[in-house]
Amino acid sequence: MKMNALLKKYWPDAAAVVLFLLISLAYFITPISQNLVLGGHDNTGGLGLSREQTEYMAQTGERTRWTNSLFCGMPTYQIAPSYDSTETISLLTRIYSLGTVGVLAYAFLYMLGFYILMRAFNFKAWLSVLGAIVWAFSSYLFIIIAAGHIWKVMTLAFIPPTIAGLVLCYRGKLLWGGAVTALFTAFQIYSNHLQMTYYFLFVMLCIVIGYLVEAIRTKTLTRFWKSSLVALIGGLIGLMANFSNLYHTYQYSQESMRGKSELTPLPADKNKSTGNGLNRDYITQWSYGIGETWTLMVPNVKGGGSGSLLDNPKAQQNEQIGTLQECMAQTYQLLQQNASGMEQFTPGLNQYWGNQPGTVGPVYVGALVCFLFILALFYVKGPMKWALLAATLISFFFAWGKNIPGLTNFLIDHLPMYNKFRSVSSALVMAELTIPLLALLGLARICREPEVLRKDNKYIYISLALTGGVCLLFALAPGLFFGNCLNYNEQEMLTKLGGIFPPDFINRYEEAIGSVRHAILTADAWRSLAFILVGFAILWLYRIDKIKAPAMCIMLTVVCLIDLWGVDRRYLNNDNFTTAQQNMAIVEKTPADEQILADKAPDYRVLDLTHDTFNDNTAGYWHKNIGGYHAAKLRRFQDIVDRCLQPEIKHIFEIQGNFADPRCDSLLNVLNMLNMKYVIAPAQNGQNMALPNPHAYGAGWFVSQIKQVKGADAEMQGLQQNDLRHTAIVESRYASLLGTATDSTGTVTMTKSLPNEVHYDINSSKGGLVVFSEIFYPEWTATIDGKPAEIGCANYLLRALQMPAGKHTVVFSFKPKSITMSEAVSYTAIALLIIGFLAALALSLSQTRKRKA
Numbered sequence: 001m002k003m004n005a006l007l008k009k010y011w012p013d014a015a016a017v018v019l020f021l022l023i024s025l026a027y028f029i030t031p032i033s034q035n036l037v038l039g040g041h042d043n044t045g046g047l048g049l050s051r052e053q054t055e056y057m058a059q060t061g062e063r064t065r066w067t068n069s070l071f072c073g074m075p076t077y078q079i080a081p082s083y084d085s086t087e088t089i090s091l092l093t094r095i096y097s098l099g100t101v102g103v104l105a106y107a108f109l110y111m112l113g114f115y116i117l118m119r120a121f122n123f124k125a126w127l128s129v130l131g132a133i134v135w136a137f138s139s140y141l142f143i144i145i146a147a148g149h150i151w152k153v154m155t156l157a158f159i160p161p162t163i164a165g166l167v168l169c170y171r172g173k174l175l176w177g178g179a180v181t182a183l184f185t186a187f188q189i190y191s192n193h194l195q196m197t198y199y200f201l202f203v204m205l206c207i208v209i210g211y212l213v214e215a216i217r218t219k220t221l222t223r224f225w226k227s228s229l230v231a232l233i234g235g236l237i238g239l240m241a242n243f244s245n246l247y248h249t250y251q252y253s254q255e256s257m258r259g260k261s262e263l264t265p266l267p268a269d270k271n272k273s274t275g276n277g278l279n280r281d282y283i284t285q286w287s288y289g290i291g292e293t294w295t296l297m298v299p300n301v302k303g304g305g306s307g308s309l310l311d312n313p314k315a316q317q318n319e320q321i322g323t324l325q326e327c328m329a330q331t332y333q334l335l336q337q338n339a340s341g342m343e344q345f346t347p348g349l350n351q352y353w354g355n356q357p358g359t360v361g362p363v364y365v366g367a368l369v370c371f372l373f374i375l376a377l378f379y380v381k382g383p384m385k386w387a388l389l390a391a392t393l394i395s396f397f398f399a400w401g402k403n404i405p406g407l408t409n410f411l412i413d414h415l416p417m418y419n420k421f422r423s424v425s426s427a428l429v430m431a432e433l434t435i436p437l438l439a440l441l442g443l444a445r446i447c448r449e450p451e452v453l454r455k456d457n458k459y460i461y462i463s464l465a466l467t468g469g470v471c472l473l474f475a476l477a478p479g480l481f482f483g484n485c486l487n488y489n490e491q492e493m494l495t496k497l498g499g500i501f502p503p504d505f506i507n508r509y510e511e512a513i514g515s516v517r518h519a520i521l522t523a524d525a526w527r528s529l530a531f532i533l534v535g536f537a538i539l540w541l542y543r544i545d546k547i548k549a550p551a552m553c554i555m556l557t558v559v560c561l562i563d564l565w566g567v568d569r570r571y572l573n574n575d576n577f578t579t580a581q582q583n584m585a586i587v588e589k590t591p592a593d594e595q596i597l598a599d600k601a602p603d604y605r606v607l608d609l610t611h612d613t614f615n616d617n618t619a620g621y622w623h624k625n626i627g628g629y630h631a632a633k634l635r636r637f638q639d640i641v642d643r644c645l646q647p648e649i650k651h652i653f654e655i656q657g658n659f660a661d662p663r664c665d666s667l668l669n670v671l672n673m674l675n676m677k678y679v680i681a682p683a684q685n686g687q688n689m690a691l692p693n694p695h696a697y698g699a700g701w702f703v704s705q706i707k708q709v710k711g712a713d714a715e716m717q718g719l720q721q722n723d724l725r726h727t728a729i730v731e732s733r734y735a736s737l738l739g740t741a742t743d744s745t746g747t748v749t750m751t752k753s754l755p756n757e758v759h760y761d762i763n764s765s766k767g768g769l770v771v772f773s774e775i776f777y778p779e780w781t782a783t784i785d786g787k788p789a790e791i792g793c794a795n796y797l798l799r800a801l802q803m804p805a806g807k808h809t810v811v812f813s814f815k816p817k818s819i820t821m822s823e824a825v826s827y828t829a830i831a832l833l834i835i836g837f838l839a840a841l842a843l844s845l846s847q848t849r850k851r852k853a
Helices: 003-027 029-033 041-060 086-096 102-120 125-136 139-147 150-170 174-191 194-218 221-240 243-253 280-284 291-296 321-336 367-379 383-403 405-414 424-448 451-455 458-476 478-482 488-497 503-543 549-571 580-587 591-597 635-654 669-673 712-721 732-738 818-852
Strands: 605-608 676-682 688-692 700-702 705-709 727-731 747-754 757-764 768-775 781-784 787-789 792-794 798-803 806-813
Touching (some): 003 102, 003 549, 086 174, 102 125, 102 139, 102 174, 139 150, 174 221, 174 818, 221 243, 280 383, 367 458, 383 424, 451 503, 458 478, 503 549, 591 676, 669 712, 712 727, 727 792, 757 768, 768 806, 798 806
Parallel strands (some): 605 676, 705 727
Antiparallel strands (some): 676 688, 757 806, 781 787, 781 806, 792 798
């Protein structure tokens, strides 16, 4: 094929790619030019998670599958799921992203992925650019960048091109369809956010059903089944390319919070348990409000992101702001006096007043996009319209969570895998794809058949009324739809205040809150209405033949970009970035860290009380950490946190950190068992201090008594009722393995500690049972003097060994043999993937030459 012909065919796509790069660069020009990095909790929290693994890799050239940086130790399968086979996939993703990295790559890949989907539907390049921009700049996709949810970002970036592969298959382009499906399924699973993948399986299922209905209608079922088989094979190859990750994720899920707890739920949790999955409240804690769904069209319907109401610029311009400040000041004074019944309330008011505990920002797909979506419902014909509408509704039902308890409880109990994921509000990502996709399908028909706007022009007015009309009503009468914009806690607070202040004060307070929040809401309602009217005007110009289809699409692209860009900048802007040095300052070594690190013994652990202990990874950057944060911690460790550690942490505050108190041995039984040698606590001077705990049991200890119990409930009860320094609680299944306790005077000394290997010198005159302050997990192996020994579980979650008399060396190793098997499967699938993609490329070039000949 001649160069000129190639340029003519592909220059629109090349121009689109360059445009995406330029738009991405424009959005992030300041942080990129100043070499800034993303700040935020999740971004900095990753430092504490990854340091031990990174240093081990640098020192040994090997990956560790275990880390001590959080929860006394856990597998790295869901922290850094990297395997040798994934290096090939990583290389392919870097080629696909054209070498872009960081925030530049995230925005670019969002646009490029959806552009590929649009082209798979055979859209023109200029229409595909519009689709790419409205998907990429929907607010949630930028909010998760700001939050540092990078695995989620990358997974979402690869989902549209995965769907593109499916579409290509059903359009008869089998080789390309199978290859694209395989490649982007591999990329998507490699990015390791299975919740997003899970949600989009429902979108893909709806699309497949749409094609099935079309095949039945057109009597082309044979072609449908052939296309389905190719798509399925492509998907399976992509999955198998990540077999190491998937296999070990599944294996770990059985032991994690996603698996089934062996404990009988506490009375307070009985109705919240899902059996084999997460707690109901945990699953649905972040549920999108039904009325909150209007944020798809009017972003600040519920006030926007969490933050002080008084700091909102629109609130500050409201005439009632003075009254609100006065009422809040009086409430604050009351709270300072510790008024009875008011302890649970805080004096501040949040600008966000929706159903969720808090939010960075709303899910906004664009006012004009919503208008085009409604218009598409009238103009798009065939099963695909109903497929995308069904997927949109499924997205809403999933995201509403606890606001529709009947359906949600049914899904939790009966829909496979649904109870493995939390924050159901994130299911709105499905609608964020299906709404613009259907809108673009409608626009594509308008571009192909301009006469539909002239012949059926009533639909454009209906669409304007259903979107612009709603915005107008919200702007003119917000109280009619949202009352005084109070959430449940604020209503309860005002009720309590009603027993203290006169009714006039309560009325003024409530009216002031409503007026200020109405100002925030109406400002965005007018804004959305304006964008809808501009879009309507552009379509009208096209309808009366004043502009052509390409010009119309370019104008709509500019309007949508201005709209979405403006909202995105509220949540991801230059303030989200910091220098690398400032970012590292969060984990900068403190005097307390220095004091602890002066202890060269390898066996200590740290409890950090200067942060939210079980929601922060700062301490893990420097120390073996009892606390930490991860959404999928080991189930048994979470059980210990809920039933033992939280009460014991309260005891630390009760004794005011005085570890000379003789009660510490009994009050901190489980923390001592976990070898809590130091506590990092806040000092009065604002600095942190390290408090040594002389009661910690150490790396391991011989026990004088074994208490055999049956079942997890009895194990837990045994922890709470026995002196664990001298008594081991052993479940009956491990009783024969762990033998008897004969000597509590022996010594256990840790001599070497690596993330995945621990060495001990053990000396005992009689032998007996040793309990180690290390987490039990099935894939750990042990040797005694080089000979294999079987590890048992004691004290609910610790490793234990029966030791012979005398001096011995014990080595624990975590080098799962399953990795060898899983890597062989992954490499085979990767080879098939690459061969398939190259074959599709070769066939495409060959067919092009034949057509030219």
